[in-house]
Amino acid sequence: MIQKELAADLQQRWKRLREAMQKTEAGGCLLSVDVNLYYTTGRIYNGYFYLPAEGEPWFFVKRPNGLSGPQVVYLRKPEQIPEFFAAQGLKMPEKLLLEADELSYNEYIRLQTLCKPKETGNATALLRSLRAIKTPWEIEQFRISARHHSATYAEIPACYRPGMTDLDFQYEIERRMRKNGSIGILRTFGTNMDIFQGSILAGDNAETPSPFDFALGGEGIGPFAPIGANGTLLKEGTAVMVDMAGNYTAYITDMTRTFAIGRLPDIAYRAHQVSLVIQQETERLARPGVPCADIYRQAVEIAGKEGLSPYFMGTKQQAGFVGHGIGIQLNELPVFSPRSADTLQPGMVFALEPKFVIPGVGAVGIENSFLTTENGVEKITRSEEEIINLK
Amino acid sequence: MIQKELAADLQQRWKRLREAMQKTEAGGCLLSVDVNLYYTTGRIYNGYFYLPAEGEPWFFVKRPNGLSGPQVVYLRKPEQIPEFFAAQGLKMPEKLLLEADELSYNEYIRLQTLCKPKETGNATALLRSLRAIKTPWEIEQFRISARHHSATYAEIPACYRPGMTDLDFQYEIERRMRKNGSIGILRTFGTNMDIFQGSILAGDNAETPSPFDFALGGEGIGPFAPIGANGTLLKEGTAVMVDMAGNYTAYITDMTRTFAIGRLPDIAYRAHQVSLVIQQETERLARPGVPCADIYRQAVEIAGKEGLSPYFMGTKQQAGFVGHGIGIQLNELPVFSPRSADTLQPGMVFALEPKFVIPGVGAVGIENSFLTTENGVEKITRSEEEIINLK
Numbered sequence: 001m002i003q004k005e006l007a008a009d010l011q012q013r014w015k016r017l018r019e020a021m022q023k024t025e026a027g028g029c030l031l032s033v034d035v036n037l038y039y040t041t042g043r044i045y046n047g048y049f050y051l052p053a054e055g056e057p058w059f060f061v062k063r064p065n066g067l068s069g070p071q072v073v074y075l076r077k078p079e080q081i082p083e084f085f086a087a088q089g090l091k092m093p094e095k096l097l098l099e100a101d102e103l104s105y106n107e108y109i110r111l112q113t114l115c116k117p118k119e120t121g122n123a124t125a126l127l128r129s130l131r132a133i134k135t136p137w138e139i140e141q142f143r144i145s146a147r148h149h150s151a152t153y154a155e156i157p158a159c160y161r162p163g164m165t166d167l168d169f170q171y172e173i174e175r176r177m178r179k180n181g182s183i184g185i186l187r188t189f190g191t192n193m194d195i196f197q198g199s200i201l202a203g204d205n206a207e208t209p210s211p212f213d214f215a216l217g218g219e220g221i222g223p224f225a226p227i228g229a230n231g232t233l234l235k236e237g238t239a240v241m242v243d244m245a246g247n248y249t250a251y252i253t254d255m256t257r258t259f260a261i262g263r264l265p266d267i268a269y270r271a272h273q274v275s276l277v278i279q280q281e282t283e284r285l286a287r288p289g290v291p292c293a294d295i296y297r298q299a300v301e302i303a304g305k306e307g308l309s310p311y312f313m314g315t316k317q318q319a320g321f322v323g324h325g326i327g328i329q330l331n332e333l334p335v336f337s338p339r340s341a342d343t344l345q346p347g348m349v350f351a352l353e354p355k356f357v358i359p360g361v362g363a364v365g366i367e368n369s370f371l372t373t374e375n376g377v378e379k380i381t382r383s384e385e386e387i388i389n390l391k
Numbered sequence: 392m393i394q395k396e397l398a399a400d401l402q403q404r405w406k407r408l409r410e411a412m413q414k415t416e417a418g419g420c421l422l423s424v425d426v427n428l429y430y431t432t433g434r435i436y437n438g439y440f441y442l443p444a445e446g447e448p449w450f451f452v453k454r455p456n457g458l459s460g461p462q463v464v465y466l467r468k469p470e471q472i473p474e475f476f477a478a479q480g481l482k483m484p485e486k487l488l489l490e491a492d493e494l495s496y497n498e499y500i501r502l503q504t505l506c507k508p509k510e511t512g513n514a515t516a517l518l519r520s521l522r523a524i525k526t527p528w529e530i531e532q533f534r535i536s537a538r539h540h541s542a543t544y545a546e547i548p549a550c551y552r553p554g555m556t557d558l559d560f561q562y563e564i565e566r567r568m569r570k571n572g573s574i575g576i577l578r579t580f581g582t583n584m585d586i587f588q589g590s591i592l593a594g595d596n597a598e599t600p601s602p603f604d605f606a607l608g609g610e611g612i613g614p615f616a617p618i619g620a621n622g623t624l625l626k627e628g629t630a631v632m633v634d635m636a637g638n639y640t641a642y643i644t645d646m647t648r649t650f651a652i653g654r655l656p657d658i659a660y661r662a663h664q665v666s667l668v669i670q671q672e673t674e675r676l677a678r679p680g681v682p683c684a685d686i687y688r689q690a691v692e693i694a695g696k697e698g699l700s701p702y703f704m705g706t707k708q709q710a711g712f713v714g715h716g717i718g719i720q721l722n723e724l725p726v727f728s729p730r731s732a733d734t735l736q737p738g739m740v741f742a743l744e745p746k747f748v749i750p751g752v753g754a755v756g757i758e759n760s761f762l763t764t765e766n767g768v769e770k771i772t773r774s775e776e777e778i779i780n781l782k
Contacts, residue, residue, distance in 0.1 A: 003614070024715045034583045042674045046583060049659070064600035064608065064617070100496045105489070106513070108496035122497070171569040178562040186588030192425045192437060192492070196575030209455035211437040217455065223394070223434035224641035224719075225574045226455070250615035257458040317456040328615075356398035 001059055003071035006042040011136035013040060014051060016130055017311070018252040021053040027093020028052035029123045030081075033102040035187060035328045036127050040122045047183070048078060060084075074289065077116050081202060081339055092116065097123035128189075132333040133347040134324050139371060141251035142326075146369060146380045148180045149246035149253045153383045155180075156242060156259065160390040166202040166229035166240065167221070173200070173244050186245045186252065197328075198244030199228035206241065206363035209289045213331070215353050216241070216314055216363055231386060236262045239362030242357070246369070246381070254326050254351035255381040256367030262356035262391045268364050271356035272387050273363035278322075278354035286370070286377045292334045296322050299354050300338075311356040323352040326369060348372040349380075392460035399529035400569055404431060405442060413442040414611045418484020419443035420514045421472075421502060421639065424447045425494040426719045427518050428576060429641060439469060443484065451475075454673050468560040472475070481520035488514035495530075499643050506602070506623055515778065523716050523724040524738040530762060533717075533740055537771045538762060539571045540637035544774045545570075547633060547650065547691050551781040555631070556743040557593040557620035564635055577636045577643065580720045589617035589635030597632065597754035600708035604611070604722070607705055607754055627716045630753030631781070632746070636721070637760070639774065645717050645742035646772040647758030659755050664749035666756035669713075671747035677768045683725045683733040687713050690745050691729075702747040714743040717760060740764040741769075 002010060006085055017040070021029065031037060031049045040049050046063040060081060061070045069298070073084060085092055101124035113119060134142070159172035169354035174197050178184065186195060193212055201218050210217030210227045219230035234240060238261045246253030258272060278299045285298060299322040303312040313319040321340075325332035326349055334342030334350060349372070355365030366385055370377040393401060408431070412420065416504030422428060422440045425454035431440050437454040450463045451472060487508035491500055492515035505509060525533070543564070565588050569575065577586060584603055592609050601618045602610030612620035625631060629652045644672060649663060669690045676689060681779055690713045694703040704710040714727035719739055725733030725741060740763070746756030757776055761768040 021771055032582070034585060036584075038615055044585070044602055044617055046584065046604075063602045063604075063708065101498075102667075103496055103580070104515075105491045105494055105496050105499035106515075107492075107582075124495075124497075174569065175562060175566045178565065184610050185585050185616050191423070191495070191498075192428075192435065194576050194578070201547055209457055210679070211454045213437075213454075220601060221574050222641070224429055225576050226435055240443060250613070317454065321692075 001072050003042050003068050006137065009135050010040070010042060010284070012135055014057065017126070018053050020126055020130060021069070021097065024121060025119050026095045026097050029097035030091060030115065031099060031128070033099050033125060034208070035323070036060060036099060036102070038328055039127065039131055042290050047075070048081065050081070063388045068092070073119065078111060082114055082116075090275065095119040095121060097121045099124045101125065104284070128333050130359065131327055133345055134327065134349050135347070138251060138327070139347070139349070141249040142253055142369065142371070145246045145248040145251055145253045146382075148182075148248035149255055149381055150383045151241070152176050152180045152244070153255060153257055156257070157388060157390055160234070163260060164234050166200045166205070166232045166234060169234060170200045170229050170244075170377055173242065177244060180244070181248045186247050189329045189331050193331070195227055196225070200244070201241045201363045202225060202232045203233055203238045203362045204360065205230050205232045206357045207359060208314050209314070215319045215355060216357065217317060217319070228242050228328070234261050237264060237361065239264055239358065239364050239387070240267055241363035241365070250328050251327050252330050253327070253365055253369040253381050254330065254353070255369060255383070256355070256365065257355060257383065257385070258364045260387050260389050260390065264361055264387070265358070268358050268361045269387060270306075271308055271311060271358060272364040272366075274303060274308055275354040275356065276385060278302050279352060279366055281378070282352055283377055286372070287375055288344050288346050288372060290344045292323075292336045292340040292344065293338055296338055296340065297337045303356075308356055311358055313355060315357045315359060322354055323350050325350045327339060345374055346371050392432070392458050393399060393434050397528065400526050401431070401433060403526055404521070405448065408442060408517070409444050411517055411521060412488065415512060417488050417512050419680050420488035421506065422514060422614045424490050425435070427490060427493070427514070429719055430518065438466070439472065441472070461695055463622040465544060467666060469502060473507070474507055474777070486510040486512060488517060488679060492513045492516065495670050510528070523742050524736055525718065527739070530738070530740070532640040533644055533760065533762070533771055534641055536637045536639040537773075538642040540572070540646055540772055541774045543567050543635070544633070544648055547648070548779060550779055551625070553622060555625050555627060557591045557596070557623045560625060560631070561591045561620050561635075563631065566762055568635060572639045573636070575636050577708055578683055578720045580722050584722070584763050585616065585663050586618055587616070589693060591635070592619065592632045592754045593623045593625055594629045594753045595751065596621050596623045597748045598706050598746050600705075604620035606710045606712070606746060607748065608708060609666050625652050628655060628752065630655055630659055630755050630778070631751065632754035632756070634756060634758060641719050643717050643719070643721050643759040645721065646757055646760060646774070647744055647745070647746070647756065648776070649755045649757070649778045650775065650777050653776070653780065653782050655752055656749070659752045660697055660778065661697075661756040662672045662702060662749060663757075665694060665699055666747065668759055669693050670743060670759065673743055674768055674770070677735055677763070679733045679763060680736050680765055683714075683727045683731045683735065684729055687727045687731065694745070694747075695750045699747055702749055704746060706748045714741050716741045735763050737763055737765050
């Protein structure tokens with residue numbers, strides 16, 4: 001069931017999860033959502049993972065057939081879990097954590113009804129806070145993703161042909177992503193956050209508001225996929241922002257670079273430089289103990305001093321954050337927004353994405369992924385940061 | 392808010408939804424899940440759609456900025472919905488339908504708490520049953536998808552190069568899909584049904600069980616994406632099953648074709664012919680009023696008579712269905728399984744996928760999408776159905 005190279009790392013995750021449960025007097029958690037199963041067991045399966053605050057975990061598997069190892073139990077339906085506990089002489093916990101922000105209402109009620117805890121708690125909230133602090137194995141996965149991500153970005157200029165639309169350009173980049181090992185699937189937290197392999201924004205499409213809580217918008221390919229490229233012709237004087245996913249392992253790096261078709265108006269280069277200054281000042285400020293809200297405020301201040309507030313993080317609709325945690329999902333904790341209560345801690349991995357939308361030109365700016373170390377932050381995504389002319 | 396060409400079709404959907412609510416004495420439904428918003432309003436947005444059993448609907452929009460039209464109301468949070476109702480002198484319904492199989496537990500509880508209905512009902516179940524019967528506009532969307540799907544499948548032989556792995560082959564097909572207009576996103580119902588652009592199965596990887604409830608499995612690219620191609624070399628004597636998505640509009644067609652690297656063992660051709668016979672006999676049997684379980688049973692019987700039961704729908708793990716409804720999601724109603732209570736009705740669109748897994752060779756078989764008409768079924772995905780030799 002458990003892959004050998006992961007065993008020690010999983011023990012560390014279970015230890016932290018157990019300690020957190022003991023603090024809130026939770027007796028155990030029952031998990032079944034793909035990202036939480038992957039985090040706690042190293043694989044996605046159809047079934048449940050039960051971790052008690054004290055004692056051995058149980059892997060309850062419906063599918064696939066053929067998994068084996070200690071503590072693995074096959075079942076057809078969750079109603080067999082309490083029967084199994086009873087047969088083993090084990091007690092179900094009085095306080096049970098369930099994935100309250102991820103399980104459907106009916107699934108949650110079903111588990112609550114069959115487990116009969118006196119009290120339930122929110123496993124989603126707890127796991128999201130634990131998952132924000134990455135383990136050594138997880139950090140290594142980010143480094144692998146970052147390497148492939150950077151390699152793909154180095155190939156972007158070779159994807160351009162004159163007369164292309166943003167979508168044509170995106171298809172070529174997607175192909176390079178896959179050849180470089182992209183797993184395809186790009187996981188996000190929350191409903192209605194459907195994005196395909198990332199986003200390319202060119203020209204005025206960068207101003208189009210989207211329904212989603214991503215940094216920028218774009219009309220997308222239709223009202224059923226309302227984000228990103230919309231078929232805009234890449235013509236002279238257009239800024240082209242490439243924010244394609246770093247999903248080369250289960251751990252997603254996030255990186256944005258800005259390209260130009262020929263020469264852009266001066267304000268675009270100036271705004272881009274301000275993005276780089278915001279990044280630099282963030283690297284100076286960020287270290288364990290620093291409130292994420294302070295990093296947001298510093299970014300807003302710099303944009304304001306430069307007179308670029310109306311363009312910062314969008315125009316017709318402006319994002320209320322300048323960065324976000326990354327991990328198995330694209331949007332993890334912490335959040336870099338004005339009211340964020342999060343504070344940087346060693347092991348947090350996040351994306352910082354100061355961006356400006358310049359009407360008539362497009363989006364400019366930068367995004368990189370950073371690891372929070374003991375005394376600062378380390379940039380893990382690397383490639384040319386100036387605006388690259390594709391012509 | 393509403394696109395003109397959709398207005399009449401949406402009225403028809405609302406009428407059916409209202410009639411269904413009146414039958415169960417539900418006063419209204421409050422929807423926010425992307426597929427249900429798309430179905431009822433023609434677009435995905437961040438917010439809520441409220442349709443009362445009698446009276447005008449309301450579009451409550453959080454994002455994107457800039458939507459307009461009658462009955463559009465902007466809000467920041469759902470708690471403003473009852474305030475708005477009170478200000479308008481409108482009553483919240485005593486029985487309210489919420490998306491109980493799709494909303495998270497916490498979202499559901501939040502809406503229930505603020506709307507204070509005396510009774511709640513399951514909007515997911517109702518919408519899934521209504522969405523199973525497609526409207527004229529929806530059927531036209533399937534026809535467009537099917538056309539692009541067929542065109543892409545005609546290009547598949549041109550994607551093959553000797554020495555390729557299943558993944559290399561898939562990347563080339565994915566690229567053609569995108570160039571032919573694939574929207575990328577492939578929506579499924581249920582948690583833990585993460586599939587990228589479809590599945591390619593070659594050789595013994597077709598035997599590998601997957602956690603998911605798709606027809607066949609495959610190891611996938613890693614334990615974080617455990618379905619489909621796994622890097623198998625496409626060598627002489629291998630069957631290659633291509634089941635890549637027909638997501639060329641919001642409505643997904645489903646189509647599988649079998650390819651061969653050179654000559655396969657005779658049993659593979661024989662099993663493939665049995666798949667074609669199952670398809671033919673289904674076309675003969677299927678019409679409004681026929682139980683979907685009968686279609687499943689007929690398929691199982693034909694496979695059994697031919698002595699192919701151990702290979703039907705998998706070997707180490709066998710799927711318990713031979714077809715499924717398709718629509719905005721890949722797995723809609725009806726289901727063609729032994730215990731299905733569904734009965735074919737005019738307007739139902741479904742995929743039929745009789746498949747066999749032959750150890751040492753790979754998967755063979757066929758899948759097409761069918762529209763249920765007044766007196767039978769019409770195949771809407773068309774391309775060569777025999778095994779095509781790629782060499």
